[in-house]
Amino acid sequence: MSPRARYVVRRLFQAIPVIIAMSIFVFLMIHLVPGDPVQTMLGFRATPENVATVRAQLGLDHPLLSQYLTWVSGALHGNFGQDFISHVPVSTLLAQRLPVTIELTLLSMTLAVLVGVPLGVRAAAKAGAVRQATEGFVIAGIAITDFWLGIMLVLLFAGIWQVLPPSGYVPFLQDPAQNLRYMALPVLALAFGEAAYILRTTRGAMEEVLGTHYVLFLRAKGVRERRVVYRHALRNAAPPIVTVIGIQFGVLLGGAIVIESLFALPGVGRLIVTSIQQRNYVVVQGGVLVVAILFILVTLVTDLIVGWLDPRTEEGDAT
Amino acid sequence: MSVAVVAAGGKPRAVWRRGILASRKGRWGFAILTVLALIAIFAPLLAPHDPNAIDATQILHAPSLAHRFGSDALGRDVFSRVLFAYRVSLTVAVGSTLVAFLVGVPLGLYAGYHGGWVDTAIMRPIDMVLALPAMLLAVALIAIIGPGSNIATLAIAVIYMPILARVVRSSTLVVVSQTYIEAARARGTRTRSIIARHVLPNAIGPAIVQATILMGFAIQIEAALSFLGLGVQPPTSSLGSMLADGRDVLTQAPWVEVFPGLAIAITVLAFNFLGDGLRARLDPKGVSE
Amino acid sequence: MSDLLTLRHVDVGFATDEGTVSAVSDVSLTVEEGEIFGLVGESGCGKTTLAMALMGLLPRTASVAGSVRFGERELFGLEAEEFRQLRGDRISMIFQDPMTSLDPTFPIGAQVAETITAHRDISKQAARARALALLGDVGIPEAERRYDDPPHRLSGGMRQRVVIATALANEPSLVLADEPTTALDVTIQSQMLDLLRDLRGRLRTTIVLITHDLGVVAQICDRVGVMYAGQLVEVAPVADIFRTPRHPYTQALLAALPSEHQEPGSLRVISGRVPNLTSPPPGCRFSTRCPYVMDECATVPPLAHETGEHLIACWLSEATKEAAHPDHASTGGAA
Numbered sequence: 001m002s003p004r005a006r007y008v009v010r011r012l013f014q015a016i017p018v019i020i021a022m023s024i025f026v027f028l029m030i031h032l033v034p035g036d037p038v039q040t041m042l043g044f045r046a047t048p049e050n051v052a053t054v055r056a057q058l059g060l061d062h063p064l065l066s067q068y069l070t071w072v073s074g075a076l077h078g079n080f081g082q083d084f085i086s087h088v089p090v091s092t093l094l095a096q097r098l099p100v101t102i103e104l105t106l107l108s109m110t111l112a113v114l115v116g117v118p119l120g121v122r123a124a125a126k127a128g129a130v131r132q133a134t135e136g137f138v139i140a141g142i143a144i145t146d147f148w149l150g151i152m153l154v155l156l157f158a159g160i161w162q163v164l165p166p167s168g169y170v171p172f173l174q175d176p177a178q179n180l181r182y183m184a185l186p187v188l189a190l191a192f193g194e195a196a197y198i199l200r201t202t203r204g205a206m207e208e209v210l211g212t213h214y215v216l217f218l219r220a221k222g223v224r225e226r227r228v229v230y231r232h233a234l235r236n237a238a239p240p241i242v243t244v245i246g247i248q249f250g251v252l253l254g255g256a257i258v259i260e261s262l263f264a265l266p267g268v269g270r271l272i273v274t275s276i277q278q279r280n281y282v283v284v285q286g287g288v289l290v291v292a293i294l295f296i297l298v299t300l301v302t303d304l305i306v307g308w309l310d311p312r313t314e315e316g317d318a319t
Numbered sequence: 320m321s322v323a324v325v326a327a328g329g330k331p332r333a334v335w336r337r338g339i340l341a342s343r344k345g346r347w348g349f350a351i352l353t354v355l356a357l358i359a360i361f362a363p364l365l366a367p368h369d370p371n372a373i374d375a376t377q378i379l380h381a382p383s384l385a386h387r388f389g390s391d392a393l394g395r396d397v398f399s400r401v402l403f404a405y406r407v408s409l410t411v412a413v414g415s416t417l418v419a420f421l422v423g424v425p426l427g428l429y430a431g432y433h434g435g436w437v438d439t440a441i442m443r444p445i446d447m448v449l450a451l452p453a454m455l456l457a458v459a460l461i462a463i464i465g466p467g468s469n470i471a472t473l474a475i476a477v478i479y480m481p482i483l484a485r486v487v488r489s490s491t492l493v494v495v496s497q498t499y500i501e502a503a504r505a506r507g508t509r510t511r512s513i514i515a516r517h518v519l520p521n522a523i524g525p526a527i528v529q530a531t532i533l534m535g536f537a538i539q540i541e542a543a544l545s546f547l548g549l550g551v552q553p554p555t556s557s558l559g560s561m562l563a564d565g566r567d568v569l570t571q572a573p574w575v576e577v578f579p580g581l582a583i584a585i586t587v588l589a590f591n592f593l594g595d596g597l598r599a600r601l602d603p604k605g606v607s608e
Numbered sequence: 609m610s611d612l613l614t615l616r617h618v619d620v621g622f623a624t625d626e627g628t629v630s631a632v633s634d635v636s637l638t639v640e641e642g643e644i645f646g647l648v649g650e651s652g653c654g655k656t657t658l659a660m661a662l663m664g665l666l667p668r669t670a671s672v673a674g675s676v677r678f679g680e681r682e683l684f685g686l687e688a689e690e691f692r693q694l695r696g697d698r699i700s701m702i703f704q705d706p707m708t709s710l711d712p713t714f715p716i717g718a719q720v721a722e723t724i725t726a727h728r729d730i731s732k733q734a735a736r737a738r739a740l741a742l743l744g745d746v747g748i749p750e751a752e753r754r755y756d757d758p759p760h761r762l763s764g765g766m767r768q769r770v771v772i773a774t775a776l777a778n779e780p781s782l783v784l785a786d787e788p789t790t791a792l793d794v795t796i797q798s799q800m801l802d803l804l805r806d807l808r809g810r811l812r813t814t815i816v817l818i819t820h821d822l823g824v825v826a827q828i829c830d831r832v833g834v835m836y837a838g839q840l841v842e843v844a845p846v847a848d849i850f851r852t853p854r855h856p857y858t859q860a861l862l863a864a865l866p867s868e869h870q871e872p873g874s875l876r877v878i879s880g881r882v883p884n885l886t887s888p889p890p891g892c893r894f895s896t897r898c899p900y901v902m903d904e905c906a907t908v909p910p911l912a913h914e915t916g917e918h919l920i921a922c923w924l925s926e927a928t929k930e931a932a933h934p935d936h937a938s939t940g941g942a943a
Contacts, residue, residue: 018446018447018450021447022447022450022451025447026459127668139588139591142587142588142591143535143583143584143585143587143588143591144580144584145539145542145543145562145580145583145584145587147543147546147562148542148562148576148579148580148583148584151562151565151566151569151576151580152576152577152580154569155569155570155573155576159569159570159573160570212708213703213705213708213709214708214709214710214711214712216665216703217702217703217709217710217771217774218711219665219692219695220663220665220695220696220700220701220702220703221695221696221700221722221723221726221774221775222692222693222694222695222696222697222723222726222727223696223722223723223726224692224726225692227726232711232713232714235711235713235714236711236712236713250452251452251453251454253452254451254452254454254455257454257455257458257543257547258454258543258546258547261547262566269454269455272455272458273458273547273549276458276461276462276549277548281462284459284462288455288459291452291455292450292451292452292455295450295451295452296450299450309713310712310713
């Protein structure tokens, strides 16, 4: 096996204990709830008979370890239990909700990268007006809270100008145009902040690379500046940029909770929050586990991409 | 007094002050934060109205002399509300970061200094926590324990502690490889003494920078949690819960939504500026993010 | 032999927060075609800055004055694009540290070929073939196999050879070599110098070798120019510089070289410090440390021909005094 392939396999193996630990933590959540979880879940319907029935249903009278193993083996088969209230399988709920969150994440990150990286490169390569403008953009993007921006956008586009809907969702396969109309404002709200981060990271990394000796030598060779910047500098500056993009991707997957709530997008984040409010722990467990695993996978893929970009990684673990 | 701190000009306090005043950004950040802190402390004196006083005659009035930031759906003065809400938000932000700092820094120091299995034992669980998206973790914690501003503070502290521990560990690793540490060991100085007098003052710089910046973001996280109803509970208001209130009257009275948001933005900005200013002095190699 | 490079009254200054730094002051010299010209001086004396000015690689904060004629062209005042076309084609520069001169993510062969395609309209295969030949010329063993290697697979000496191959790819008339051997082992150093000398012989390239190492100068340079604090103080053929240095600074430099006859524990040093270039002393910048300093030294001594080949800028020299005040030519009492 080539050194690169070995590196990939090794990282995959390293992710497994993390996922296992994650599953344990998520599993324990339901049992860390103070008081009797079943009573909390049932609320006012908590008659002793109901409590006993539900306990049996959820298998809560078995020892902890066997509960965990049952849950995990179920999860490995895609069975995360049932929504306690509606009796819909959690896996069905997740399958419905995950595409929404993924679409939101993909669109936001794409927009953020398309804006942030080129602007960051130009800000690093040229001083002057471009730099000042990007400085303001970075400051605004970092300081402004994404959901507040979302609300302001709603005020503008839905309230005053009335060109976009303030909330709601239509699946893409059902009606692409409408889907994009509903996604426009949440994507903008998220992408603004993300783009600022990506811009700042790009600018910083590019500045550092453009100051190196090899860039000086490239210029001394008479290579065109365009080529120096894009073919050489950007390639070398890529690792930290890709890392930040990867992190932001993972964060969005799990954390666009507020934006989803704000715009009434039926995504995984919103599902988890409403389930928490309903004390619907089974759903929370499944949702958190899936998101956590996705996050770990995204981190892994990012690491692999960064490793691929730097030829020095082949010679053992240079990262 | 440790070598590097002496080289920096004597007492740690001198390093601190020179760090803040050294750059324009740092000065601005410090100035704005001082003003903001004073506002938070003296909110009761500065507020022209009782923030919870309902007045049916003053419903949804635009900003005016009587109500500098306008009034909300219950006739309450938005300016006064922002002042008091700011207090709450800032307390949560500063408190949570401080707790994370006080717990995370020693952990990172020990992990970095001792290395080996101590390092693994401390950092493995910390890396696990870092493997979870922050908001999700906070929400999950609140799900277990229940909502409230103290829980929100705890949740943010839990998110921040691993970050600070990591930063300190990185800079500790650098410090520990320096020869003056070897020299201290060779003199037979006790470990506790080495860490306290030599490692800590030199490794703590990046953590201070990171903590400063994190404090700014903590306000945003608190706002997000309270916005969802998971943070402060009525009748207490924080900037986040005000943002939730403002939504209901968004088109009729945008000022209810605008001003709390601006307060958050200015605070994040100020903390970021201060952190950037400090970075030049305390974290030249950019260990913090 | 014709003059390839002529500098006249070249100044280079940098704008900084503390004021303007005068890095190069009123330097005039000529370099002949085919020679190896050594530019010597301690760190910070302006030799690298001068080379960067000749390449058009100075940062935006720099300002230049004077004239540089390269062949038929005037370099100062060229547009950025015109300068770019010259770089790597007619004039090349190689830098001190080979470990950091090559893009770590790019295969070495391609980095050589890139120089060619930047200036010639030829196919990729043709460029590759030429690059392979060049790698062989500079002494890279098994060039074919190593063509696609990333730089980190090569040792420092190998990397410097790649750098040289790159610099010579388009057979430039002038090569500026900034401390090309300083970062290398002593054994590799002499290999490198042999390589440079050999290439000069084969390709008739003119080389300006910038260094602070007088040993290197003695090995391959034909003529030498000595710089101090931005000023050019002496120019002479290499033998003359070592046998009969005329400028007090050059004399002090050579005296400071440790020799076998040295007493143990006694290194000769030049007392004093290099002046602050933001506010340099008026006149000769070595005056603050010169054992022969006189009142006249407050005015800049012009560079003048002490003998046919030997130039010096010092008020101690008759030639300088004549050049400055031609009507005060010393007649003296006797003829």
